[in-house]
Amino acid sequence: MSSTTFDLGFQAKIAAAQALVQESIEHAKRPCLTCSFQAEDVVVLDLLRQVVPDIPVLFLDTGYHFAEVYQYRDEIASKWRLNLINLLPKQSVAEQESAFGILYQTAPDRCCGARKVEPLFRALENYSTWFTGLRREQSKSRSALQSIDLFTLPTGTEIQKVSPLAEWSTRDVWTYASAHGIPLLPLYEKGYSSIGCEPCTSLPSEGDPRSGRWGGHKLECGIHIQPSATSEKP
Numbered sequence: 001m002s003s004t005t006f007d008l009g010f011q012a013k014i015a016a017a018q019a020l021v022q023e024s025i026e027h028a029k030r031p032c033l034t035c036s037f038q039a040e041d042v043v044v045l046d047l048l049r050q051v052v053p054d055i056p057v058l059f060l061d062t063g064y065h066f067a068e069v070y071q072y073r074d075e076i077a078s079k080w081r082l083n084l085i086n087l088l089p090k091q092s093v094a095e096q097e098s099a100f101g102i103l104y105q106t107a108p109d110r111c112c113g114a115r116k117v118e119p120l121f122r123a124l125e126n127y128s129t130w131f132t133g134l135r136r137e138q139s140k141s142r143s144a145l146q147s148i149d150l151f152t153l154p155t156g157t158e159i160q161k162v163s164p165l166a167e168w169s170t171r172d173v174w175t176y177a178s179a180h181g182i183p184l185l186p187l188y189e190k191g192y193s194s195i196g197c198e199p200c201t202s203l204p205s206e207g208d209p210r211s212g213r214w215g216g217h218k219l220e221c222g223i224h225i226q227p228s229a230t231s232e233k234p
Helices: 008-027 039-049 067-079 093-100 108-124 170-179 186-190
Strands: 031-034 056-060 083-087 129-131 148-152 158-162
Touching: 008 039, 008 129, 008 158, 008 170, 031 039, 031 108, 039 170, 056 108, 067 186, 083 108, 093 108
Parallel strands: 031 056, 031 129, 056 083, 129 158
Antiparallel strands: 148 158
16 A cells, blocks of 8 residues: 555655665665564564565574464565574573573573573674664653664674664554555454563553563563673573
């Protein structure tokens, strides 16, 4: 569907996102996108694949995702012929639980550090530009999000971080997806609004889309927090 269908304000948001994607790709030697296959990530992916169809799509395969997420990931990857790269932790779920117990219950930061943060930061060493689906509206911790920023990895490597939808609302994301015929993760139909690992995701409280993550005890897994000199280990 053409963007002329949208009101002028949303047309401007789409145009700005497209321009940012185009400009960033033109200057990126090695771009990638992190994609959890939530709605905003899939919208950014749609914008990117119009410019660079084979962009590496990094998925953090923690081993704890909902079955629906894995199925949806595979369906979109097949339909859009994605250059999907599944990032795995150093330990399997069974190995981690055998060595440290159920970390997502006893030490969720350590679990996220081992299964999300470390694998991603290790992989990002191979890229110069990192696209994300982050939006300011998502949580208080993202309210000052910049569309373009520099991110320093634990090794000292600097990477450009680009969030084309920084100014978009949830309604904007869903409107774009609907207008472009993009199917979204079926878990939204069950009432979920922010979807991570299954054991750490529950239905949100009214008015707070991320309240269903980690039982409301934290807002971020750590991949979007500027790291210290060393990565956290279990």
